Amino acid sequence: MKPLVLNGDQLTLxxxxxxxxxxxxVKVSAEAKQRVKVVRSTIEKAVREKKxxxxxxxxxxxxxxxxxxxxxxxxxxxxxxxSHAAGVGPSLPEDAVRGVLLxxxxxxAKGYSGMRLQTLETLVKLFNKQVVxxxxxxxxxxxxxxxxxxxxxxxxxxxxxxxxxxxxxxSGAQALKQAGIARVELAEGEGLALINGTQVxxxxxxxxxxxxxxxxxxxxxxxxxxxxxxxxxxxxxxxxIHRLRPHPGQLDCAANMRRVTDGSEIISSHKxxxxxxxxxxxxxxxxxxxxxxxxxxxxxxVVETEMNSATENPLxxxxxxxxxxxxxxxxxxxxxxxxxxxxxxxxxxxxxRRVERMVNPNLSGLPSFLIQEGGVNSGFMxxxxxxxxxxxxNKVLAHPASVDSIPTSANxxxxxxxxxxxxxxxxxxxxxxxxxxxxxxxxxxxxxxxFTNLKPGEGSLAAYKVIRRHVKHMKRDRELxxxxxxVAGLIDNGELLKAVEKVxxxxx
Numbered sequence: 001m002k003p004l005v006l007n008g009d010q011l012t013l014x015x016x017x018x019x020x021x022x023x024x025x026v027k028v029s030a031e032a033k034q035r036v037k038v039v040r041s042t043i044e045k046a047v048r049e050k051k052x053x054x055x056x057x058x059x060x061x062x063x064x065x066x067x068x069x070x071x072x073x074x075x076x077x078x079x080x081x082x083s084h085a086a087g088v089g090p091s092l093p094e095d096a097v098r099g100v101l102l103x104x105x106x107x108x109a110k111g112y113s114g115m116r117l118q119t120l121e122t123l124v125k126l127f128n129k130q131v132v133x134x135x136x137x138x139x140x141x142x143x144x145x146x147x148x149x150x151x152x153x154x155x156x157x158x159x160x161x162x163x164x165x166x167x168x169x170x171s172g173a174q175a176l177k178q179a180g181i182a183r184v185e186l187a188e189g190e191g192l193a194l195i196n197g198t199q200v201x202x203x204x205x206x207x208x209x210x211x212x213x214x215x216x217x218x219x220x221x222x223x224x225x226x227x228x229x230x231x232x233x234x235x236x237x238x239x240x241i242h243r244l245r246p247h248p249g250q251l252d253c254a255a256n257m258r259r260v261t262d263g264s265e266i267i268s269s270h271k272x273x274x275x276x277x278x279x280x281x282x283x284x285x286x287x288x289x290x291x292x293x294x295x296x297x298x299x300x301x302v303v304e305t306e307m308n309s310a311t312e313n314p315l316x317x318x319x320x321x322x323x324x325x326x327x328x329x330x331x332x333x334x335x336x337x338x339x340x341x342x343x344x345x346x347x348x349x350x351x352x353r354r355v356e357r358m359v360n361p362n363l364s365g366l367p368s369f370l371i372q373e374g375g376v377n378s379g380f381m382x383x384x385x386x387x388x389x390x391x392x393x394n395k396v397l398a399h400p401a402s403v404d405s406i407p408t409s410a411n412x413x414x415x416x417x418x419x420x421x422x423x424x425x426x427x428x429x430x431x432x433x434x435x436x437x438x439x440x441x442x443x444x445x446x447x448x449x450x451f452t453n454l455k456p457g458e459g460s461l462a463a464y465k466v467i468r469r470h471v472k473h474m475k476r477d478r479e480l481x482x483x484x485x486x487v488a489g490l491i492d493n494g495e496l497l498k499a500v501e502k503v504x505x506x507x508x
Contacts, residue, residue: 003027008110011103011307013300016203017210020098025128028109028120035111036120039316043114046322047073047188054314054324056114056189070188077191078158084151084195085161087136092149092204094132094164099203100153101127103307104194110309113193114316122157122184129179134162134169135200141408142330142419145311146200149420154194159183196312198330204423205337206303208430209296212344215434216293217507218491219347220253221500222437223285224260225444225460226354227267229451230364232282234261242286249293252508254286259504260459266451279363281353288350295343299336306333330419334402337422341429345394348433351440352387358443359384370446370474377477380443383484387439390432397425397432438487441467441496442480449473459504466490466499 004019007029018024028036046053047070057068068076092100101123107113108120126133133156139148155161156172163175176183184190227234237254261267277283314324357363359370359380371379401422407414445467448456455461470490471483490496501507 001025005029006102006106006109007032008106008108008310009308011106011304013206013210013304013307016099016102016206016307019102019127020095020207023130026102026105026124028105028124032109032111033117035318036108036115036117038318039111039114040116042316042318042320042322043189045320053189053322056192056314073188074186077186077188080191080195081151081154081158081186082160084147085155087139087148087152089136089138092135092137092200095207096200096204097132097135097153098127098130099207100135100150100199101133103199103203103206104150104153104197106307107197107199107310107312108193112310112315112317113312114189114314115193116187116190119157119184119186119190119194122181125179125181126156129181130165131156131175131179131181132164133172134164137424140200140420141406141413141416142198142201142334142421143328143408143413143416144313145196145198145328146330146420147195149200150195150197154191157184157194158186193312196328198306198311198328198333198419201330201333201337201419201423202303202306204420204427205299205333205340206307208423208427209299209303209340212340212430213296213300214494214497215430215437215491216289216296216347217256217497218441219351219433219437220256220285220289220507221260221459221463221496222351222440222444223282223289223354224257224457225448225463226358226440227257227278227282227285228261228264228456228460229266229366229444229447230278230282230354230357231266232278234258234264234267236278236283237261237286245287247290247294248297249295250286250290252293253289256504256507257285259507260463260500261457262459262504263455264457264460265454266456279353279357281350281357285350288346292343292346295339299340299343302332302336330417331402334417334419334422337419337426338398338400338402341394341422341426342398342400344426344429344433345391345398348387348391348394348429348436351433351436352384352391355380355384355387355436355440355443358440358447364447366447366450370443371477372475379474379477380439380446380480383439383443383480386484387436390436394429394432397429401425434488434491435484438484438491441487442471442483445471446474459500462499462503463496466496
């Protein structure tokens with residue numbers, strides 16, 4: 001496979017997902033390597049001339065007024081990794097850590113960190129040989145970069161910390177040895193360059209966002225299936241309506257629902273019924289799903305900008321100038337991760353309302369809880385409870401992290417972003433939404449079984465067939481958890497969306 005060439009400016013969301021999940025190797029462009037060398041020479045010149053440069057010839061944070069001798073300079077860089085490796089909690093998933101590595105490489109390839117090319121190329125080797133540092137999830141306030149998690153990651157470069165390699169958890173030294181990678185002896189400024197950056201919150205956010213974009217399509221499919229079994233109208237998806245309020249997400253959602261329900265005998269069978277309007281959870285799907293879709297598009301713009309940014313401090317320029325700034329502050333990412341969590345939570349909220357309509361005979365006209373012989377059988381009663389619980393949990397998780405701030409470093413860092421907390425919350429909300437979507441799809445498939453003489457829309461039928469290949473119709477009560485997990489797996493592995501798009505064409 002031809003390597004993905006990184007130059008610090010052109011990395012896309014799709015690139016990240018492909019490289020992280022499919023083992024796409026990376027390399028740094030020749031131009032970027034030259035920039036790194038030029039800027040590194042500036043640092044070495046400044047050290048020789050005993051210039052005062054934050055984090056290189058001074059201490060860090062509140063210790064920025066303490067001058068460090070050249071003899072202590074290299075120890076300072078090692079110490080910052082060890083002292084800042086104070087994270088707690090469960091380890092980040094391996095794909096998230098690989099995403100962090102990839103974004104670190106891309107950021108350092110811009111050539112403003114002052115890092116040596118040798119150290120940058122060691123990061124490349126970690127990624128390409130799939131050495132995955134063990135990084136605790138908790139401990140970043142998202143202001144001077146993701147200090148604690150990046151310190152844990154960077155420890156592996158110097159043979160400390162822990163890493164996963166070929167399915168085993170090893171010490172950093174053992175992992176490097178088994179992968180054939182030489183450990184790094186950090187030079188002046190490199191420890192600081194490694195931990196100053198927003199790559200942890202951005203990597204978590206990028207992977208969450210990509211999955212969210214795919215899930216949005218599945219939710220349109222689920223809504224379309226629910227619309228059919230609830231005998232809704234598809235007139236509300238007509239182009240003429242949405243052209244009068246042309247938000248892109250709304251237009252795309254309406255187009256998807258037209259495609260999925262195309263050819264539906266169920267909808268055409270009640271075109272002359274007396275119902276004037278459907279409930280909002282059916283009629284307003286394009287407006288609600290669409291608003292969340294537009295949020296995803298905004299988040300993507302911010303995340304891709306951040307992926308291609310220099311977020312170190314200080315920044316070292318090719319002309320020799322060294323400037324201290326605040327590009328490490330995670331506020332841009334923090335805000336959109338909170339926005340992403342809210343947008344995802346709304347997907348689940350309207351999704352659960354459609355589930356309730358399907359299981360409630362007073363609203364659906366279908367058997368109570370979609371099961372024959374109700375009473376002895378409870379059917380999908382508790383599936384709706386689970387959906388309701390997840391929606392309620394999402395409401396708590398949607399409370400923004402970015403509006404909070406706790407001063408750190410003796411009040412030197414007196415406003416922080418909490419961006420990594422926001423990204424982690426968004427990831428959990430996504431998982432919850434996926435489960436609610438799986439419940440809606442299960443209920444819709446169960447309801448479709450009752451329409452034995454009428455064919456659903458082409459997309460609905462394709463989704464139904466995939467579900468039924470893995471989950472049989474519920475005639476009598478059985479454990480529902482395995483069924484929910486099976487459909488959630490079809491969402492994760494892309495099988496369900498692929499089957500639908502085979503008949504509808506690519507969904508928007």
